[in-house]
Amino acid sequence: MSTPRNLFYAQSGGVTAVINATACGVIETARAHPDRIGRVFAGKNGIVGALREDLIDVGLESADTIAALRHTPGGAFGSVRYKLKGVEESAKEYQRLIEVFRAHDIGYFVYNGGGDSMDTANKVSQVAASMDYDLVCVGAPKTVDNDLPITDTCPGFGSVAKYVAVSTLEAGIDVASMPQTKVFILEVMGRHAGWIAAAGALAASDRSLPPHMILFPEVTFDEDRFVAEVERCVNTYGSCVVVASEGIHTADGRFVAESGVKDAFGHAQLGGVAPHLAEVVRGRLGYKFHWAVADYLQRAARHIASAVDVEQAYAMGRGAVELALAGVHGKLPIVVRLSDDPYRWEVGSADLSAVANVEKTLPAEYISEDGFHVTDAARRYLAPLIQGEDYPPYEHGVPAYVRLSNTLVEKTLPAWED
Amino acid sequence: MSTPRNLFYAQSGGVTAVINATACGVIETARAHPDRIGRVFAGKNGIVGALREDLIDVGLESADTIAALRHTPGGAFGSVRYKLKGVEESAKEYQRLIEVFRAHDIGYFVYNGGGDSMDTANKVSQVAASMDYDLVCVGAPKTVDNDLPITDTCPGFGSVAKYVAVSTLEAGIDVASMPQTKVFILEVMGRHAGWIAAAGALAASDRSLPPHMILFPEVTFDEDRFVAEVERCVNTYGSCVVVASEGIHTADGRFVAESGVKDAFGHAQLGGVAPHLAEVVRGRLGYKFHWAVADYLQRAARHIASAVDVEQAYAMGRGAVELALAGVHGKLPIVVRLSDDPYRWEVGSADLSAVANVEKTLPAEYISEDGFHVTDAARRYLAPLIQGEDYPPYEHGVPAYVRLSNTLVEKTLPAWED
Numbered sequence: 001m002s003t004p005r006n007l008f009y010a011q012s013g014g015v016t017a018v019i020n021a022t023a024c025g026v027i028e029t030a031r032a033h034p035d036r037i038g039r040v041f042a043g044k045n046g047i048v049g050a051l052r053e054d055l056i057d058v059g060l061e062s063a064d065t066i067a068a069l070r071h072t073p074g075g076a077f078g079s080v081r082y083k084l085k086g087v088e089e090s091a092k093e094y095q096r097l098i099e100v101f102r103a104h105d106i107g108y109f110v111y112n113g114g115g116d117s118m119d120t121a122n123k124v125s126q127v128a129a130s131m132d133y134d135l136v137c138v139g140a141p142k143t144v145d146n147d148l149p150i151t152d153t154c155p156g157f158g159s160v161a162k163y164v165a166v167s168t169l170e171a172g173i174d175v176a177s178m179p180q181t182k183v184f185i186l187e188v189m190g191r192h193a194g195w196i197a198a199a200g201a202l203a204a205s206d207r208s209l210p211p212h213m214i215l216f217p218e219v220t221f222d223e224d225r226f227v228a229e230v231e232r233c234v235n236t237y238g239s240c241v242v243v244a245s246e247g248i249h250t251a252d253g254r255f256v257a258e259s260g261v262k263d264a265f266g267h268a269q270l271g272g273v274a275p276h277l278a279e280v281v282r283g284r285l286g287y288k289f290h291w292a293v294a295d296y297l298q299r300a301a302r303h304i305a306s307a308v309d310v311e312q313a314y315a316m317g318r319g320a321v322e323l324a325l326a327g328v329h330g331k332l333p334i335v336v337r338l339s340d341d342p343y344r345w346e347v348g349s350a351d352l353s354a355v356a357n358v359e360k361t362l363p364a365e366y367i368s369e370d371g372f373h374v375t376d377a378a379r380r381y382l383a384p385l386i387q388g389e390d391y392p393p394y395e396h397g398v399p400a401y402v403r404l405s406n407t408l409v410e411k412t413l414p415a416w417e418d
Numbered sequence: 419m420s421t422p423r424n425l426f427y428a429q430s431g432g433v434t435a436v437i438n439a440t441a442c443g444v445i446e447t448a449r450a451h452p453d454r455i456g457r458v459f460a461g462k463n464g465i466v467g468a469l470r471e472d473l474i475d476v477g478l479e480s481a482d483t484i485a486a487l488r489h490t491p492g493g494a495f496g497s498v499r500y501k502l503k504g505v506e507e508s509a510k511e512y513q514r515l516i517e518v519f520r521a522h523d524i525g526y527f528v529y530n531g532g533g534d535s536m537d538t539a540n541k542v543s544q545v546a547a548s549m550d551y552d553l554v555c556v557g558a559p560k561t562v563d564n565d566l567p568i569t570d571t572c573p574g575f576g577s578v579a580k581y582v583a584v585s586t587l588e589a590g591i592d593v594a595s596m597p598q599t600k601v602f603i604l605e606v607m608g609r610h611a612g613w614i615a616a617a618g619a620l621a622a623s624d625r626s627l628p629p630h631m632i633l634f635p636e637v638t639f640d641e642d643r644f645v646a647e648v649e650r651c652v653n654t655y656g657s658c659v660v661v662a663s664e665g666i667h668t669a670d671g672r673f674v675a676e677s678g679v680k681d682a683f684g685h686a687q688l689g690g691v692a693p694h695l696a697e698v699v700r701g702r703l704g705y706k707f708h709w710a711v712a713d714y715l716q717r718a719a720r721h722i723a724s725a726v727d728v729e730q731a732y733a734m735g736r737g738a739v740e741l742a743l744a745g746v747h748g749k750l751p752i753v754v755r756l757s758d759d760p761y762r763w764e765v766g767s768a769d770l771s772a773v774a775n776v777e778k779t780l781p782a783e784y785i786s787e788d789g790f791h792v793t794d795a796a797r798r799y800l801a802p803l804i805q806g807e808d809y810p811p812y813e814h815g816v817p818a819y820v821r822l823s824n825t826l827v828e829k830t831l832p833a834w835e836d
Contacts, residue, residue: 015595045597073588075595165816170491170718173819177433177493179463184714203816274711275693292713293692296602300588303722306815386815397724397804398583398621401591 004036005107007324009058010043010050011142012082012113012120015075016156017163017302018313019142022112023076024069025317026140027058031066036325041104041409045078047111047120051093051418053100053411060407068402070314071392073302076404084120087127094127096416101128101135103412108136108324112317114143114154118332119356125330139332139352140320142313144299146195149358150350151334153385155316156299158309161199162386163301164188164243167294169203172210172241175290182234182287184241186211187274188294191247194218194362196298199382200243201374210241211373215273217247218362219371221256226277227284229372234287244273303399307388308343319347343384422454423525425742427476428461428468429560430500430531430538433493434574435581435720436731437530437560441494442487443735444528444558445476449484454743459522459827463496465529465538469511469836471518471829478825486820488732489810491720494822502538505545512545514834519546519553521830526554526742530735532561532572536750537774543748557750557770558738560731562717564613567778568768569752571803573734574717576727579617580804581719582606582661585712587621590628590659593708600652600705602659604629605692606712609665612636612780614716617800618661619792628659629791633691635665636780637789639674644695645702647790652705662691721817725806726761737765761802 009026011019023042030037040058043049049056056077058066069076084090101109111121118139125137141148146157168186175184190196194216203210212233215221233240248256257273274291281289312335319333332355336348366378374382392399425448429437441460448455458476461467467474474495476484487494502508519527529539536557543555559566564575586604593602608614612634621628630651633639651658666674675691692709699707730753737751750773754766784796792800810817 011595015592072591074591078597079595080597162815166721167715167719169816169819170720171714173490173492174433174714174718177429177497179496179498186715202814272693275690290713291711292715293709293711294715295708295710296589296592297585297604297710297712300592301585302588303584383814388815389809389812391807391809394807396620396801397580397806398587401587 004034004038006039006041006105007037007108007110008041008043008050008055008101008106009110010046010112011075011077011079012046012111012117013079014144014299015079016142016144016299017073017159017305018155018310019112020069020072020074020076021310021313022140022142022155022317024066025314026110026321027066029318029321033325037108041106042077044406044408046080046082047084048080048082050097050100052416053413055104055409056406057409061404065402065404070310071302071390072401073300077406083116084123087123094124097124098128098131098133099413102133104409107134110138110140110320110324112140112142114145115148115355115357115359118352122330122352122356136324136327136329138320138323138328139355140316141332141334144196145190145193147193147359147361148355149360150355152337152345153312153335155309155313157195158306158312158385159301160189160196160298161202161382162306163298163304164196164199165202165386166304168200168211168241168243171292172203175210175239175241180288181290182239183230183278183281183289184239185274185277185289185291186243186294187246187272187292188243188298190217190245192217192359192361194245197243197245198362198366198374198378199386201379202382202386207373208237211243212237212240213242213372214374215242215244215248216362216367217245217249219367220251221248223280227280230281231285242277244277246273248273302392302401305390306386307390308385310390315347323349340380340384343387422452422456424457424459424523425455425526425528426459426461426468426473426519426524427528428464428530429493429495429497430464430529430535431497432562432717433497434560434562434717435491435577435723436573436728438487438490438492438494439728439731440530440558440560440573440735442484443732444739445484447736447739451743455526459524460495462824462826464498464500465502466498466500468515468518470834471831473522473827474824475827479822483820483822488728489720489808490819491718495824501534502541505541512542515542516546516549516551517831520551522827525552528556528558528738528742530558530560533566533773533775533777536770540748540770540774554742554745554747556738556741556746557773558734559750559752562614563608563611565611565777565779566773567776568773570755570763571730571753573727573731575613576724576730576803577719578607578614578716579620579800580724581716581722582614582617583620583804584722586618586629586659586661589710590621593628593657593659598706599708600657601648601696601699601707602657603692603695603707603709604661604712605664605690605710606661606716608635608663610635610777610779612663615661615663616780616784616792616796617804619797620800620804625791626655629661630655630658631660631790632792633660633662633666634780634785635663635667636785638669639666641698645698648699649703660695662695664691666691720810723808724804725808726803728808733765741767758798758802761805
């Protein structure tokens, strides 16, 4: 029987409504194996915490606090957008990581993030091997964008999809109540992939009801075609509710959000896609409009999280630790779909290298022929992911989200100069 | 025993998450008194429906459908922004209303709206009397803005307040997870009154947590002071989460949203307050920022409605019909607060004329001395209004909101030319 070694967990990139559910899965599973896993550390602000030796002592948190992570949005230990480059280019950083891991006897590294992070985890694994340091590196998938390949979906996406579907439904009902408002535009996330925008379609069973139109980054934005379709919808349905991805762009590759708008200071790009499209509608059609930009609200909306998503997020955390305990190097747990209806899934695994740096955009067969909506195939894929409500507990009228103490362990190494 | 007479119900102005709960209270209470109330009609698109003799036959809807109105946002019969002018100026319209009421034996008129609508209901009451037409006119309060006097609160406000508090809490947790994001600005409704913005304060117990700053229309916006406070918050708390009312304005009375911004077409005012403030932050402080504009999402968010608000909205509908049945002319039911904690309230009544055309803004004692936050007195007032969750039923992952058939009764009068 080997001596227990410590586990290091880090959150990476934009946070989600359920990344802490994955953290909960990691920590609870680690705690269930005290014979194999000693202490659990988390990086303060992700991988940067490891470089700076800012290691949060997760062991100081009670079982109740850790359980509450399951219903708490955001990144409980802090996240960061920080991409390590190639092993040669960033040799110093990779070596520092291994030094810190060695100083704290870390034998397991769970990196919770998107494609970039899976790439980093893979490289850390290789560097550790080349330095003869015994380390199991595994990933745990996370991204609201749903843009990882191989896994059927990414934890975080189902909840933002539910938020967008519910918000589109509710705004659509509001618009239908107000005969003077003709156009409503909801801007959602998705710089390169239209999965989040596509989820708006789940507000109704067909496109005669809101959303009447969806704008994807995968479809070149043509202002004339957009204006014509808005006019058709208003004439046919009485109003036009649009879900627009922030990443839509014109034929020359320019983001529509970078629309040549200047403010009083002469700065380009004041606003987002929604106000720009609304202005186009006003200028060319003269309709009364409203618009909303959900921004962080959509990915932080734990109050309306998908129960399926929460369950999968937890399962990915548990699965990552189980892979690590099995000594499986360079893999991550994934969601494998067994059937659409009834929806059945199981936890599988994939190589970090296969998931790293590949962006899964909406396939052509998920986009309607005119480019303004989704197909039935897309609905079959998306529908199960928003099923079930997983309400957080409430206190004083707002969700009782947990805050950790995030106490750092004592440093033993010289400071890191970044 | 008198012959039963018919009831006409109309929704007015911007809809809310709970105006249909008031409709539910009106209709269910009317149906409980078949000896006094015959048929229930609703105006298609509010009072305009009465002018056009577009009367929806509510009697065709089942008890289950009417019950489902309690959990359905928007205006089920359509609403409209349409203000009747003075009795002399709009004599033709008032006379037409009475003609339509006479043609359909309408003896009770329940007008569900804000201050303007209470004024209209009051005038209709006077015109009916002057025309010797036997009609009881009552109001039912509704407005997300919470700007009616006398009533302790307005149905619709508690739910938008809960949405803003929950969204601020969630976005604040997201921002705290992302050390690179320094400023987040959430724009909320409230053109002249800061009640909705103030509700953001309920996200935390003090201003060291998000929201760190609230911008009210009641406080003159001073860009230098705003920038200084953002900087102070970032230096003190690590980030600055701002809830900004759409109605903030500068000392010269200009709305901040009308910021001199021009788009590619030369149109003034592309966006809202949030993108403008974000641009100020970027230009003067250089911080990384995010912003969101909730727009219709906030007032349509029935999925996160306040249970207190839903209950009060229903009670206002029931109360309006009870006033009408008691033959009380020219009144509306109101919410009377009996105590803050524990929160206790009862249904009272007030004169339509007292509520009409008076805008209740945030009192000075609810705004902190520096103008950037609320006082404890404001918290005591606001806190009870967001208590309790009243979740709608779900189907296919989204709320199962009801749609009415909205069948019109046969017209008997010449068409109205508007």
